[in-house]
Amino acid sequence: MYEFIPVIMREAASIMLSAHDTHFSMISKEGQANFVTRYDVAVEDFLTEKIIEKLPDAVVIGEESDDNHTELISTRLCIIMDPIDGTTNFIHDYRYSAISVGICDRGQMVYGAVLDPYADRLYHAERGGGAYVLDYRTGKEKKLQVSDRALCDSLVGFGTSPYRRDELGKVTFETAYQLFMTCRDVRRSGSAALDLCNIATGALDVFFEYSLLPWDYAAASIIIKEAGGIISCFDGSDIKFEGTLSVIAGNKLAHRQLIESKILK
Ligand code: IPD
Ligand code: CA
Ligand code: CA
16 A cells, blocks of 8 residues: 555665765865755655645655644654654765654554665565565565563663763663573664564564654564554553653563663663
């Protein structure tokens, strides 16, 4: 039903990838914000225009939009999008960022797509239809299934809540330290959307971040659920799509053990 969305996302990816041709190293620190904003806005504008042509009644909730009406999420069809998730990676030419588009129908996610334009790989799920990863280079598609590892054997992904580091930096790294000492290892990638897709593939077993916004996790949330995993607030309650949220995700076993461990503050 939403097959047109990845087609539009791949066109948007070429806008994003074209930035890497314009010599990032020549951009001054002061110029970086404008440079990045230019691409964030260009990608979001393109996605909005093209998706709205197909879903004219939908409300757009996008990271770059100034007047997001999140109060409409519970009553309307909404497109929740992050044009570039992994901005710092993007600025540093680290090549680990994603385009994330989710469709939420009256408060319930019905579709999610996360495109990694560097690997040309699409993670996607439609409600009730399972989750998949499509490798455009080979044309091969694989059904996703979360891992079954216990917390002690887990590879733990986490985000640093960089925009609230004064308030959350210390607790984030204390939590990561405790998990590092009791689990297999920890990873911080720079893209929450891709971290969450790595929960769906089973590469990561649990993930935490003290502060995320709806566009960081909306699309990936349905991909995780359709892959048999769980995404929730720190206390295990359902995620919402308004304001900032502390988010955990994982396979059901490691997720439950993470909550029971009382490691999260
Ligand atoms: C950020 C990334 C990062 C996470 C931050 C997000 P942005 O999104 O997902 O991994 O740690 O909390 O804000 O700003 O690159 O779109
Ligand atoms: Ca983001
Ligand atoms: Ca972003």
